[in-house]
Structure formats: structure tokens, C-alpha cells
Amino acid sequence: MQGTQEEKVNNRRPIYLMLAAGLCVLAILSFIPFAISKSWLYVERNPNANASHSQTSSQARQIKLANARPTFDAAAWYAERGEAPETHGVLIETFDGERVFASHNADEVFNPASLIKLSTSFVALRKLGADFHFQTKVFLDGEVDRSGVLRGSLYLSGNDPTFGDYGAALVAEELTRRGVKRIGDSIKVSPDFIFNFSETPDDSAQKLVKVLKLGNPSVEVAEQPQSAPVLIINSNPLSEILLYMNARSSNFIAERVGALIGGPEGMKQFLVSELKLPPDQVTIERASGREHNRMTPRGLLTIVRALVEEAQRQNLEPTDIMPVANDDSGTLRRRFEGTGLEGAVVGKTGTLTSEVDGGMASLAGIVYTQDQGVIVFAILDQGNQIAGNRLLEDQLLTDVINSQAKPRVVASPTPRRLLPSTGLRVERE
Secondary structure: OHHHHHHHHHHHHHHHHHHHHHHHHHHHHHHHHHHHHHHHHHHHHOOOHHHHHHHHHHHHHHHHHHHHOOOEOHHHHHHHOOOOHHHEEEEEEEOOOOOEEEEEOOOOOEOOHHHHHHHHHHHHHHHHOOOOOOEEEEEEEEEEOOOOEEEEEEEEEEOOOOOOHHHHHHHHHHHHHOOOOEEOOEEEEOOOOOOOOOOOHHHHHHHHHHHHOOOOOEEEEOOOOOOOOOEEEEOOOHHHHHHHHHHHOOHHHHHHHHHHOOHHHHHHHHHHHHHOOOHHHOEOOOOOOOOOOEEOHHHHHHHHHHHHHHHHHOOOOHHHOOOEOOOOOOOOOOOOOOOOOOOOEEEEEEEEOOOOOOOEEEEEEEEEEOOOOEEEEEEEEEOOOHHHHHHHHHHHHHHHHHHHOOEOOOOOOOOOOOOOHHHOEEEEO
């Protein structure tokens, strides 16, 4: 009897277990709608919750597009002054390119004139380095007699485009130290020798004779002798030479520097390969910017950025290779007076007379500001009214910057001495 009752209890256990499991399932199912309703309620109250990251990205893109739209109407600005808009090209934007202040014909080609020197500067810095020095080597061929006459020749070899009177004084000092009072035979120079910006080695040699004042030797162009030099004069570093070239807009120096870095075609190939400039938007006939060259305002800004970055990579400031407006001597000396941009604009000018492309005035570089960082700009104006176009460039840049940024002065109003003689270095035998 007892065993039968225990069997009945055991037989009922599966039923109890099934009932308990069923109750658990019902409880879970009853909670799911509540959870779902809570989820939908959150979405209804926060409709952007699931798309917050997407919306943030979209807003960033919209902000970037808004900044990319020029905030200054350069075309209207020129039209208000009776200028044909198609003869002008402008691009002014932040260094990172995130904000465009003014853009007009930014992808049209113009003759940049001496703004080509910015390309020459960039390629030279990249290929030669800021500490590159030209060398002028001095040789003596013959013996010095008791009266101080060199019975032989003085020979100079070198292609330094800045070699001049101070270099000649160093040569004379060395000759005096060796007892030479007069040159008996001749002064010989190498085929690439340059003195006081003379175009030919013959003219250079003739001028050198007059400066040295060591008798009346004949002059001759000849190859470098095989003997060791008694003196080597190292030029100012390339960075100082480029500053002089850009401040004075020296075509002479630009052509000589350009010859070392591949000439016009080599420069173009470098810009196309290194900076990815479209080949059909780059024409370089002369490293100085003379003749018929072509670039766009956008391409010029690419070069300005590359030049600034390369300078900084070599521990230089932009002011080490480009002049400061209204502060340094040269083509920017009297620019931007009274505009508030004095001492804040660092750049390069360009000029062509009407014989080439009807005349050009151009300006490119950077503006230091307190609130917008570094601003890059390129302004190109075609026409034979050179002086008038320069005024337009100054006024346009002033209107754009002063309406949207606060200029920051980066230089002293005292002009720097360009190509200081203290930059030369002498090596003796």
C-alpha cells in the first residue's frame, strides 16, 4: 500500500516540472513586448540615436563644403572696378585648404612671370639643400720672384652667381699673404666663371682684373688646372642666395640656379612627378620666369605650400627664403603700406612688360594671421597697366584678409642685409 502511494507521487513529478517550465516561458514572453515597446519608445523620443555617427559625418562634410565656397566674391570685386574678370586669376585659402576665402579662375592658366622663381626655389631646396654652397677655387701657376711678381698665372674656377667684390678681396688677401704684388702673365678663368653678375667669362675676367689691381695681366678662358687649389671660397648658403633671388627678383641668379637643377624641362618634370601638377597646366621656358611660362593659381598654391613645408623640413622659416612685404629691400619694399598687412605678408612678386602676353603683374605667398593660421594666396593680373595691377593686388588681398582674419606681424621693419659677406667661408691649402 505504501509503495503504491510513492509510485503515484513519482508519476506526478513530470507533470509538475512541465507546469513550472510553462510558467517560466509565459513570464519571458510577457516581458518581450515590454522590452520592445521600451526600445521603440527610445527611438521615437531620440530619432537620431541610431544615426548619430552618420549625422556627425554628414555635418562635417557640410561644414567642409561650406568652407570650400569662397566667402569673398573676387569676380564682383574686379567688375566693380571696371576690370575684365577673365584677365584675373585669384585663389586665397587657409594653408590646410579647408577654408577658401576667394577663388576666381583658379584653374585657368596664366603667365606667372617671376612667380616661377618659387618653383626654382622649391626644386633647388629639395635637390641641393639649404646648406649647399657654390665654390670658387683659386690656383697659382708659377713662382713668385723677389720683387713680388707672380711669374705665371692666377686661375679662378667656379660657377657661383653671387661671386663679386668681397670674394675678390679674399683672393687679394690670400695673394698678399703669399707675397704676390703683381701678376706677370695672365688671369685665367673657367668657362662657367661669374664675377659681379657678368654674362660671359671674358667680361668676368676683365672686371676681376680691375678689382684686383695686380698689374695689367692678359685674360683667358681655360679649363681648370690639375693642381690643388691654394684657396677655396664657399658662397653664402643656398637659403641666403634664394632669399636674395626672391627679394630682388634676380633673373641672373635664377637662371644659374635653374641650370643646376635640370633647367626648365627638369623643373617641370619634378613639379609634375613630385607635386602631381597636371602636365598641361605647367609650362616653364625660363627658370627666372621670363618669356612664356604658364601655371594656374591653384598650381601656384601647391608650390607655395610645398616650398614652405620643404623649408620647415630643413629647419628654415618661410622668411628665410622669401622677403617680408614692406620690411625687406627689393620688389616688396613699399608694398602694403598703411594696410595693416605690413610685416605679415611673405611672398614673391612677378612682372612682365606688354611685349610678353600683353603684360603681367602677379603676387603669391603667405599671410600670417592671429586667428586663421597661415593663409596662402596667388593673384595674377594680365594687362599692361603694371602699376595699377599691383595696387589692385594689394587692395584685393587687404580686403580679403582684413574682412575675415587678423594679420600677425612676423618681422622687424628694419630691412635685413641680403647676402651678408659674413656668410662666405674660406678654405686654405
